[in-house]
Amino acid sequence: MTGTSTDVVVRIEGLHKSFGHLEVVKGVDLDVHRGEVVVVFGRSGSGKSTVLRCVNFIEDPTEGSIEVAGIRLGGGHRTRRKREQIRQLRLHVGMVFQQFNLFPNMTVLDNVTCAPRMAGKGSETEIAQRAKDLLDRVGLADKAREHPARLSGGQQQRVAIARALAMEPDVMLFDEPTSALDPELTGEVLSVMKTLSTEMHMTMMVVTHEMGFAREVADRMAFFHEGRILEEGPPSELIASPRYAETRAFLEAVL
Amino acid sequence: MSDTWERVQLASARIPFRIKTGAVWIALFAFLGFVGSSAGFDLQWIQDNMRYIAGGLRYTMYTALGGIALAVVMALLGALARISRNPVANGIAGFYVSFFRGTPLIVQMFLLYLALPPVGRNLAAKYDWLPEGFADWFLLDVMTAGIIALGLNYGAYMTEIFRAGIQSVAAGQGEAADALGMTYLQKMRKVVLPQALRVIIPPTGNEFIAMMKDTALVSFLGTTVDTMEIFRRAQLVGKHDFKNLEAYVAVALLYWALTVLFTYFQARLERRLGRGYDRSHVVKLAEASLRQRRAAGPA
Ligand SMILES: Nc1ncnc2c1ncn2[C@@H]1O[C@H](COP(=O)(O)OP(=O)(O)OP(=O)(O)O)[C@@H](O)[C@H]1O
Ligand SMILES: [Mg+2]
Numbered sequence: 001m002t003g004t005s006t007d008v009v010v011r012i013e014g015l016h017k018s019f020g021h022l023e024v025v026k027g028v029d030l031d032v033h034r035g036e037v038v039v040v041f042g043r044s045g046s047g048k049s050t051v052l053r054c055v056n057f058i059e060d061p062t063e064g065s066i067e068v069a070g071i072r073l074g075g076g077h078r079t080r081r082k083r084e085q086i087r088q089l090r091l092h093v094g095m096v097f098q099q100f101n102l103f104p105n106m107t108v109l110d111n112v113t114c115a116p117r118m119a120g121k122g123s124e125t126e127i128a129q130r131a132k133d134l135l136d137r138v139g140l141a142d143k144a145r146e147h148p149a150r151l152s153g154g155q156q157q158r159v160a161i162a163r164a165l166a167m168e169p170d171v172m173l174f175d176e177p178t179s180a181l182d183p184e185l186t187g188e189v190l191s192v193m194k195t196l197s198t199e200m201h202m203t204m205m206v207v208t209h210e211m212g213f214a215r216e217v218a219d220r221m222a223f224f225h226e227g228r229i230l231e232e233g234p235p236s237e238l239i240a241s242p243r244y245a246e247t248r249a250f251l252e253a254v255l
Numbered sequence: 256m257s258d259t260w261e262r263v264q265l266a267s268a269r270i271p272f273r274i275k276t277g278a279v280w281i282a283l284f285a286f287l288g289f290v291g292s293s294a295g296f297d298l299q300w301i302q303d304n305m306r307y308i309a310g311g312l313r314y315t316m317y318t319a320l321g322g323i324a325l326a327v328v329m330a331l332l333g334a335l336a337r338i339s340r341n342p343v344a345n346g347i348a349g350f351y352v353s354f355f356r357g358t359p360l361i362v363q364m365f366l367l368y369l370a371l372p373p374v375g376r377n378l379a380a381k382y383d384w385l386p387e388g389f390a391d392w393f394l395l396d397v398m399t400a401g402i403i404a405l406g407l408n409y410g411a412y413m414t415e416i417f418r419a420g421i422q423s424v425a426a427g428q429g430e431a432a433d434a435l436g437m438t439y440l441q442k443m444r445k446v447v448l449p450q451a452l453r454v455i456i457p458p459t460g461n462e463f464i465a466m467m468k469d470t471a472l473v474s475f476l477g478t479t480v481d482t483m484e485i486f487r488r489a490q491l492v493g494k495h496d497f498k499n500l501e502a503y504v505a506v507a508l509l510y511w512a513l514t515v516l517f518t519y520f521q522a523r524l525e526r527r528l529g530r531g532y533d534r535s536h537v538v539k540l541a542e543a544s545l546r547q548r549r550a551a552g553p554a
Contacts, residue, residue: 090436097430099427101428105446105450115437
């Protein structure tokens with residue numbers, strides 16, 4: 001949380017986002033430092049997903065700016081040049097979705113290798129080797145030739161993590177990665193995410209209501225309320241002694 | 256009486272349904288054969304001339320294959336343009352779809368075959384800086400004009416099929432591709448279109464079968480002798496020998512055989528595409544949106 005601005009990987013400044021007349025994000029500022037894990041939580045509709053999706057410009061910010069790995073961009077009309085800048089920024093960001101979004105028309109291995117191949121990230125053998133290593137890391141080396149539809153939800157989500165990691169991103173975004181899973185499958189995904197932090201020192205922004213994971217892995221937690229960060233702090237403090245009644249009420253509901 | 260009828264019904268219930276429908280087909284053929292032979296149907300003439308008429312099958316198939324190839328290209332471009340936020344691409348595609356769905360195919364054929372050449376001639380006469388032989392570019396032979404007209408016309412309808420197919424791919428797929436830093440073309444080629452194809456191919460097969468039948472319209476342009484398709488051939492020999500009944504029955508049977516054959520292949524292809532992953536929800540979506548657009552008419 002401390003440190004010079006050089007080890008800031010993601011800087012969200014004055015972010016606002018409206019859908020038509022509905023303002024969903026009403027001024028969010030957040031810095032995420034290298035190696036830091038930030039857990040984002042809050043009620044449904046508080047704007048958590050929207051903020052995450054603004055970070056890699058899947059949603060276009062209405063106001064404010066996003067800086068990732070030194071590339072600073074705002075919202076607005078997507079000219080050809082702007083689209084290319086956004087794509088460059090995205091090359092530094094990995095994203096894991098609630099619904100996995102694996103490509104069903106490709107094998108597991110192709111899911112992991114296709115983006116690095118298109119981006120020309122190394123030779124064909126390097127890409128294949130890295131994919132094998134990553135599948136090994138998420139415990140699915142033996143599923144490389146399968147199609148995603150044949151895997152369980154937990155396995156699919158672990159492939160999705162490997163797919164994002166294959167681009168060697170500076171930061172990983174997780175939008176409720178375990179919410180679509182049966183309870184008995186959440187553990188395998190959470191433990192993979194934990195090793196990303198402990199072994200790879202990956203910078204992560206995680207939207208989740210898994211408070212056990214937050215307590216164990218998060219360096220910092222941010223509570224979203226009505227499009228703003230109501231309070232933030234280390235999990236030990238925030239979970240034990242929240243300052244706001246809204247935070248307390250929410251924690252009581254999920255704990 | 257009612258007892259007997261009861262027993263007949265019970266006995267009939269034991270025979271498989273398909274056998275019974277098959278029997279109805281045979282009865283219908285027998286009836287038609289009876290009517291035909293009473294009407295002096297000349298089977299021998301058909302035997303003598305079928306070879307000649309069927310000789311046009313290759314031109315029928317060339318026209319249909321050429322037409323569907325052009326239609327697929329037009330539909331793909333049209334669909335991508337209709338989805339895009341680029342006003343020029345979107346406007347051109349909207350104009351194209353509206354015109355070719357809003358006018359009859361036969362009119363489009365004549366426009367290309369007979370109305371285009373004077374345009375070339377007059378332009379060449381007015382602007383002498385135009386290259387040598389400019390007017391000749393507008394002189395299409397019948398088969399080319401037919402292929403282009405069929406391709407453009409069907410392409411306009413199929414634009415909606417392709418658009419529905421592309422839009423039926425879950426939004427999360429495109430988002431995942433975007434998030435991985437793919438370019439628009441990479442996303443379309445590797446992620447969206449392969450998935451859309453599963454939805455697009457079956458109705459495209461139907462369009463191809465429909466187009467095979469519409470190749471008959473090309474004969475109205477006055478096909479030259481060396482590229483006559485089956486309908487034109489049947490017309491000529493039928494008229495010459497005063498055997499219109501036999502000629503048109505023969506050519507109808509040929510079209511029927513073609514469609515039955517290709518419907519069979521198309522059904523097999525559809526089954527094969529269905530394997531792998533569940534796409535039923537995707538198909539339903541595409542069909543619903545297609546129905547909606549068909550109902551809305553040309554626009
Ligand atoms: N594309 C969109 N168009 C219109 N409204 C949207 C769109 N996306 C999100 N919203 C609205 O924005 C608000 C915030 O949505 P968001 O998905 O960011 O919430 P969230 O905190 O992630 O909630 P959840 O816990 O349910 O995922 C919601 O009211 C939602 O209905
Ligand atoms: Mg959400």
